[in-house]
Structures are given as structure tokens and as C-alpha cells.
Amino acid sequence: MFERIPPHERRDLLIAWLAISTAFTLIFVRNRVDLSVALLYFVISLLTVGIGFVLHEMAHKFVAMHFGYWAEFQRDDQMLLVAVVLAALVGVVFAAPGATVVYGSSVSKRENGIISAAGPVSSLLICIPFALLAFFGGQWGLVGVIGYLGLKVNAMIAAFNMLPVSVLDGKKVLAWNPAAFVVLIVAAFGLLYLTYLI
Template identity: 70%
Template sequence: MLERIPLRERRDLLIAWLAISIAFTLAFMWGRRVELAVFVLYFVLSFVTVGVAFVLHELAHKFSAMRYGYWAEFQKDNVMLLVAVVMAALVGIVFAAPGATYIYGNVNRAENGRISAAGPITNLLLCIPFAILMLFGGGLIGIVGLVGLRVNAMIATFNMLPVGVLDGRKVLSWNPAAFAMLMAASLGVLIWSLF
């Protein structure tokens, strides 16, 4: 499997993973007094939870496209990575669009919709083990569960917005019922994670 992820793509995934981990760390700490130990704790928490959510989301797109016979690669967007970190630092909000998985080939609407749905579906599936950790873990494990649940729900919901190049627009174009189900599930889990 690793041989299907070229070195440049691995590098882009790692850089994007680090940048959005920093952005989420800054957002979690926004309005709080900065202490090194707390920053490190939030960074490790973000690195683990955001890393799993982000990398598996993008790889779901990649391998779903490959299942249809297309080549696909993640490419980071340096401007959007900078925007994510700066917005998190200034206003405590993460606008995470660190890049995209590009599909090479003549993809039809149905294939594009299914490939696009693979990312948010992966995030929703990842909510299950994080919710279990949150509900039954207690202490630091419970916090990891809560953060993982929230991050996956945020990524799924954000990506399901039916605008621009986001997954939601392509899913809606392919199948409005699938779009409605995925958006409702993503938003429902996000709201639940906030309470």
C-alpha cells in the first residue's frame, strides 16, 4: 500500500498534517494563557486526532479513486495552510482546507460523487471509536476521545458543505439523498460532540 503513495505525496500529507495540528492546537488554546506544557499537550492531542482524521480522509479519496481505476494524489496548498494557522491564532477558528486529493482521468458524476463521499464517510466511521473512548475512557483517554470525535465531526461537516471544491458539492450533484444523509449525520454528530 505504501508504494502507491509517492514520496512527494507523503511529504505533502506530513506538512499539511503538522500545519493543521498547529492550527487546531492554537484554536483549542485560544483565549487561554499560553503555557509550554499545555501547548505541548494540545499539540500531541491535535497531532493524533487531527492526523488520523485528516490523513485517513484524504487516503479514502485516493484509494476510492484507485478502486475505479484512476490515479489520485493529495497535494498541499501552502496558502490555505497559512490561512488555517493564522485564523486559528487570531480568532480561534480553524478553516482547514490544507489541500486536496486530485484525481487524474475522466471521472463521471457518479464516480466523482462516490469518491468525494468516501472522505466524510471515513470521518463518520472514525467518530465511533473516539465516541467509545470519550464515553468509557475517563481521564486523558476520555479527552482524546472527545477531541477525536469533535475533530472528525468538524472535518466531515466542513467537507460536506456544498460549495466550491468541497466534497459536499460533488456528492449533492451525484445524489441529493446521499448528500442529505451525510450532511445530517455529520452535523448531528458535531452538535452532539459539542454537548
């Protein structure tokens, strides 16, 4: 499997992983100056945001490859910078660190929809182990915090990507199958809403 991720794609994923984890760390430690707290939340971000982001993009890639197309993640340095600067200055993360590009002129609407849906579906699935950590890890224990943040952030990633605008996944899923779009966007925003009730 790893041989299908070329070195330049691994580098792009690593840089995007570090940048998006930095942006979320800045959100988590806002108005705190304790370096040890910042380092702890950076590690938590690597585990929660970072792993969720990588799995989301790899879901797109491997589903596309299942259909016989080459696909790879390409980072967007400008958007990575925007994510970190917005997090530092405004306290908001606009996480669009790049995209998985599918190469092939014959990609059908159905294939494109399924490839696009794979990312949000993976984000929703990864919420399950984080929800278990949040539930069994205790409200204020480290394991519980990791679980809660992982659940919330990955629900946020799924919800954001299901918006039916621009180049986001939701627009392609809606064009392929409106019923699948409704199921995924309701699941994503419903789960995100539940994280605010916990």
C-alpha cells in the first residue's frame, strides 16, 4: 500500500499534517502561554486532526485507484499559510491544506461522487474510536480529552467537506446522488451538533 504513495506525496502529506496540526494547536491553546501545554496540544492535534486529515485524503486516493485512476494528494502552501495565520490572529481554522487530485479524463459522475464521498465517510468512521475514547476515558482525563477533540474535529472535517460549494466533496456527491448527499450531510452536521452537547 505504501509503495502507492510516492515520496513527493508523502512529503506533501507530512507538511500539510504538521501545518494543520499547528493551526488547531493555536486554537486549542488560545490565550495560554505555557509551552508545555502548547506541546501537549500539538501532540494531541497530530493524533486527532492529523490522522483524520491523512485518512480522509487517503480514502479519496484509494477509492479512485480502485476505479483504475491514479490519484495523489497535493498540498496548497498558500492555504496552509492562511490556515495557520487565521488560527493565530482570529482563532478560526479554515482547513483546506490541499486536495487529492484524480487523474483521468473519463471519470464518470458516479465515480467522482463515490470518490468524493469516501473522504467524509472516512471522517465519520474515525469518529467512532474517538467517541469511545471520549466516553470511556473520563471527562477531564487525557484520554477523554483526546477522544472528545478527535470526535469534534473529525465531525467538523466531515461537515465542512460536505458543504455543496466550490471544489468541496459535497458538491460532487450532490451531483452524483442527492440521497447520499442528504444522508452524509445530515450525519456530519448531526454528529457535529452532538459534540456541542457533550
